[in-house]
Amino acid sequence: MPRPAPLLPHQTDGIFLTDGGNETWLMYKRGFELPHFSAFHLLSDPVATEAVREYYRHFAELAVRFGTPFIFCSMTYRASRDWGRLLGYSGEGLAEMNRRCLDLYREVASEAGLPPEKTVISGCIGPKGDAYGTGHRLGAAEAEDYHAEQIATFREAGAHVVTALTLNSVEEATGIARAARAARLPSAISFTLEKDRKLATGATLEEAIAAVDAATESSPAYYMVNCSHPLDFGPALPRAPWAGRIRGIRANASTLDHGTLCQLGHLEESDPDELAAQYRELRAAHPEMNVFGGFCGTDYVHIAKIAEALLAPA
Template sequence: MSVYRNALPQLGDQLFLLDGGMETTLIYLDGLELPHFAAFDLLSTREGEEKLEAYYLPFVELARRSRRGLILESPTWRASPDWAEKLGYSLDELDDLNRKSIGLLERIRERYQTAGTPMVISGCLGPRGDGYVPNQGMGVNEARDYHQRQVDVFAGSAADMVAALTMNTIEEATGIVLAAQAASIPVVISFTTETDGRLPCGVSLAEAIEAVDAATDTGPIYYMINCAHPDHFTPALTEEPWTRRVRGIRANASRKSHEELDRSTELDAGDPSELGAQYAQLRERFSHLNVLGGCCGTDIRHIESIAGHCAH
């Protein structure tokens, strides 16, 4: 059963860590094949499940060592119906793998959680299409209906919340929030930006957050930014009220654009120390930012740097 669904500890002042770029780590550093960038596919075998557990453990150890909270994000960014069909899974098989992902995180929490390191389990959702290419043809109701099945599976599990990462349109983000509200589970929306600090669909972060809040009666418990470098989105963050709704960051290691990353055949891990310093600068400006992790190209080195630079 869920532990924190009705009282999420990251809504307080304690710093919470996240993992890094799961898929890029598994592919480029661990040498695994992930068809369609789908980490959940590993859950179909015992060996794959063990590799996923091994992936999480360095972040668990870091959180315990530094006495930070930890949000355990499930490896299910691609575990929605359209992607499951591409991978040859039935909807029932997909449901089982989504449940299995939460079971894995539940076992990790039972084994490693301490009073100083609360561990929140988050069911991860991703965009229906390509995270870098907005699905302009999908409206709010269609998005809600598409994501409802995965949200319902997480709501019926030990997940404390759901988080939709790499959102690139207002409509899909709104639909996911409505699905989570229907399932009575807390939801986080994480938008991605291009190098100009705007969503791939062209709207600003301010416009996106204000629109989703207006359509859902301030439904998300908070917002995040992911899959973009701090150089890209920091100029868009202002002192206006909407910025207070942004509590988390999962930045890319690379300064490359989404188009450049799509064409890359090698991992660009950037500079972990520099990235950690940039997170600290963001925290100096926006002290409410307390959910910190990484996205593409980041690994345990980057999260260690972030934890170290944001120690105070």
């Protein structure tokens, strides 16, 4: 019997939870080394795989507790061709790791008691290069060709949606959206902002969304913001029609800039209650937002507080 297909965030007004910063949790809470900030390869180690299960099981149990769907955003941020080669993976081996990630989430959802109709499997894509740099920028056609390989694997593995995180380039976002459309998968495009409330490549969030929509016939199902703090990206979200395209946020726990965070050598978790209050303010200002998770420095403690704040009576 086929599994019931879940509704996706752009198909309903209901709140969806997703995870936090899996890489920072695995590094600083469990002590695993992540070469090239890559987590997917941990699934080759039984001990590390159990830690990954523990991490995602906590989130799935939160979704069961709060009665929301949960988006398993796969730990494949660095599981694309160039990053895979740096870690010694062949094309076939890399595709197998992408599939293994998605299979694990179905198992975790079942273990946590999360029903299929509330289990959203998202294939996660990261940038081809440095998410915070402005060196070589892919053209849209080059980005489409590069990312199509991983997206095809997600489709074969039964993903419901493709989520591209920490993008700073309109061209790469355009290519990913086109590749997802060609694979007949909805896409969520998530940009990251700097302290000046712009992408590192110079565009404002409004300009970036408008450009991608214009180049793709508005093919992304929705947009997100991640790897920034609400104090930084909140002011870039006016009550305007274009901002209604943004349905999700995955904020960093800390207000520190990207460069500083990457060099700290320890975890900045900040105050989960304060972050939850900021999420509630964002949701009040932008009621179309319905995907909530975290990023660097956050884990299930933060997401539990966020869920409590968002689902509490007005």
